[in-house]
Amino acid sequence: MITLAEPWTAAAQGRINRALLAALAHPGEVVDLGAAGGGRAALAALATLADAAVALCDLHRLLDPAERSLLGAGEAGAAEAPFVLADGARAPDAGLRLNAGTQLRPESGATLVLECAEVGAGALALQLSGPGNAAARGLRLDGLDPAWLALREEHAGFPCGLDLVLADRRRVACIPRTTCIRRND
Amino acid sequence: MGYVAIRGGEAAITEAARLLDVLRSAAGGEPLGVDAIRDQLGLLVDRVCGEGGCWEPRLAALAVKQSRGDPLEAAFLLRAWRSTRPRLGATAPHRGSELRLVRRISAAFKEVPGGQVLGPGSDYLQRLFRYDLLDESPEAFRSAARDWFAGAAPAEVPATLPKVLDALRAEGLLTPPRPPLEAYDVTREPLVFPVPRPAALAAMARGETGGLLAMAYSTMRGYGYLHPTVAELRYGFLPLRWPHPATGQEVEAGEVPVTECEIVAMHGQGDAEGEPPRFSLGYGCCLGHQEVKAIAMAMCDRSLQNGAERGAQHPAEDAEFVLMHIDGIESMGFCSHYKLPHYVTFQSDLDNLRKSRSKLAGGTDAASAALAEVGDGR
Amino acid sequence: MDRIDLAADLAAVAAESPADLAALAHRLAAGLPVRHLGVPQEGLALLTMEDGVCGDRFHLGEAALAVAHVEVGGSAGGAAILGATTATAVAAAVCDAVAAGGLPGAEAVHALAARGRAARAERDRRRAQMRAATRVDFAELGESA
Incomplete structure (x- = not known):
């Protein structure tokens, strides 16, 4: 009668979920989510990870009202939201504070989804090491303001911290809070 | 957990699970309909829903059928199912x-x-x-509700x-x-x-x-x-x-x-x-x-x-x-887990007991010396 | 008809004859642009109660609930139905949108809803009969009842 488009179907979300798990398990590995996000892998990731049980802060108003409605996630301020979506090309506002979780509830630390121009290519070169990577893994990015990486550092304090999902049109790479980042450019 | 460190048994485990199903029909008879369980064993289904923490009477009836009438196991099935469902939200307070x-x-x-x-x-x-329920005719079964509800209601x-x-x-x-x-x-x-x-x-x-x-x-x-x-x-x-x-x-x-x-x-x-x-x-x-x-x-x-x-x-x-x-x-x-293999932990208990016994049997002097040490407060 | 009553009536139809609800929704949606405003879902509603003695709120448990939120011919409709499938909830939401927007087929929705209303009335009548037949006036020994 009425069909839902990807990424809103259960089948697509199941597939994207497996891909995101792989990306999180191997920080920096570039994973192709295909066309599920309609040219926006960030939307595919959020459609899979968020629902009415969580809140989302769309920092730079990247989602249109129809997408927001389909997501179903509640609204929250940047300091509280478990999910934050932002334009990676724009530097974060000075003094921006996100939810890094607490010692007792580190799992409440935010997942920060950053839209970039390119994931897997670009001038910004990172070396990622830590759990999931036996040897340091390189990740190149285009259209990510390095100030986001500084913001991540400001919020680090294991087990608290932010988990990053970097997304371009089709691809994502994840940098969980357990990963060490070294600039290599 | 380390104390269930075992390997093997896969074929036997598969057959053991299969036997649960086999025994349902081994004595012959008709399969129980889930709707019949829901409607005629309603208090059991209610109990399973309550203890499972979820109102889903049809699945609770299925849980009763699948667990062969064990309310704890049925509630476990329902609670396992609910943990996979998305939470759509909480209602406003009801009274x-x-x-x-x-x-x-x-x-x-x-x-x-x-x-x-x-x-x-x-x-x-x-x-x-009510021995008449031992051999209930479908007609008598159906007429009970039909006849009763056909009557006129007295005062509202x-x-x-x-x-x-x-x-x-x-x-x-x-x-x-x-x-x-x-x-x-x-x-x-x-x-x-x-x-x-x-x-x-x-x-x-x-x-x-x-x-x-x-x-x-x-x-x-x-x-x-x-x-x-x-x-x-x-x-x-x-x-x-x-x-x-x-x-x-x-x-x-x-x-x-x-x-x-x-x-x-x-x-x-x-x-x-x-x-x-x-x-x-x-x-x-x-x-x-x-x-x-x-x-x-x-x-x-x-x-x-x-x-x-x-x-x-x-x-x-x-x-x-x-x-x-x-x-x-x-x-x-917790209770049921005790019947799972505890071979490693129990082996350790067994070793300790044997060592204690051999110490007592073989070294009365050593044991006395140890007790005296404690007695001296050293 | 009141939209609140319509929702309860369609929920009753969903319980009694979901196939009829699906068939009607399918027919109504055929000639109109339809889209989902929210992802239809089968999930759980956490049932909050207010306790009767102190007024504290607590969770009694959860209940299986299906929800759908659609737009049909420019008219928004929705449904939230206990124990239903997402397909049934979507069908009820389409009917709700058609009725709310006064779109072609609204009469058919009202006719189907009337069946749900009749089922609810019969259910209420049976309960009333149970109450009336078992209403009791106890008297203490020595009192005339």
Whole structure:
């Protein structure tokens, strides 16, 4: 009668979920989510990870009202939201504070989804090491303001911290809070 | 966990699971329909829903069928299923006064506003077998409901009725109201003691009936002294209100059967000096038609409130003792795990015992020396 | 008809004859642009109660609930139905949108809803009969009842 488009179907979300798990398990590995996000892998990731049980802060108003409605996630301020979506090309506002979780509830630390121009290519070169990577893994990015990486550092304090999902049109790479980042450019 | 470190047995495990299914049909007969279980074993299905913490009677009936009638195992199945479902949200608060009643009784007053309605109940029956059910004809089975409902209804009794306690409250004989506490999600937040009363109520609402009853029975037999009276016991159908997705206005999404019990316990002094004595209260409420559970819960609620106010003097007044031991899935799971292989831990116990025995047998002098050392305080 | 009553009536139809609801929705949606405003879902509603003696809020448990939120011919509709499938909830939401917008087929929705209303009335009648037949006036010994 009425069909839902990807990424809103259960089948697509199941597939994207497996891909995101792989990306999180191997920080920096570039994973192709295909066309599920309609040219926006960030939307595919959020459609899979968020629902009415969580809140989302769309920092730079990247989602249109129809997408927001389909997501179903509640609204929250940047300091509280478990999910934050932002334009990676724009530097974060000075003094921006996100939810890094607490010692007792580190799992409440935010997942920060950053839209970039390119994931897997670009001038910004990172070396990622830590759990999931036996040897340091390189990740190149285009259209990510390095100030986001500084913001991540400001919020680090294991087990608290932010988990990053970097997304371009089709691809994502994840940098969980357990990963060490070294600039290599 | 290391103590179930085993390998192998896959074929036997598969066949053991298969045997469960084989034994269902080994004696012949007809397969049980899930709808028949839901409709004719309704109290069992209600119990499974209540202890599983989820109103889904068709799947609860399937759980009863799949577990071959084991209520603990069936509740475990339902709770495992619910843990895979998305949480769509929480409703606004619903009240027992909204119940569309089929039963409403009071042990405190013979005359209550709206009257007493027995509804379906076996309270006044002798427990004698109905041997006619041994060989029931489908026709007789179907005619029971058809004939009864074909009769004309006598005088109307409203579907919703006021609470019995309202009159006592208006007279100032009950504990005065205090600011209400907000709900506590026991499915997502751990119980860290002391827990607020809403956590206790939620834990008891999905507690195991037998466990809850044992705690309540201890208070009846003298481990605590409540001397409760059931002010009201009601069973009916709660219209579940949910915001209309387009308008946001609350609409009725369907009905959930609920049993609710309010008890009046011993009267005590008011909180402050010079305050007049008042009755204290207890509250029980659970999914489905579960009267023993609702009454037991109300008694445990009162008992826990006494413990919170004056310090626990009896087991049923100790929130940790009560709430950590009434969950059927947790207690059954812990109990059942003991039959799984513990070969490594038990081998260690065995080694220790053998060493102790050989020390005692072979070295009496050494043992005496060791005891003397302890005796000297060295 | 009141939209609140319509929701309850369609929920009753969903319980009694979901196939009829699906068939009608399918017919109504055929000639109109339709889209989902929210992802239809089968999930759980956490049932919050207010306790009768202190007024504290607590969770009685959860209940299986299906929700749908659609737009049909420019008219928004929704449904939230206990124990239903997402397909049934979507069908009810389409009917709700058509009725709310006064779109072609609204009469058919009202006719189907009337069946749900009749089922609810029969259910209420049976319960009333149970209450009336078991209403009791206790008297203490020595009192005349």
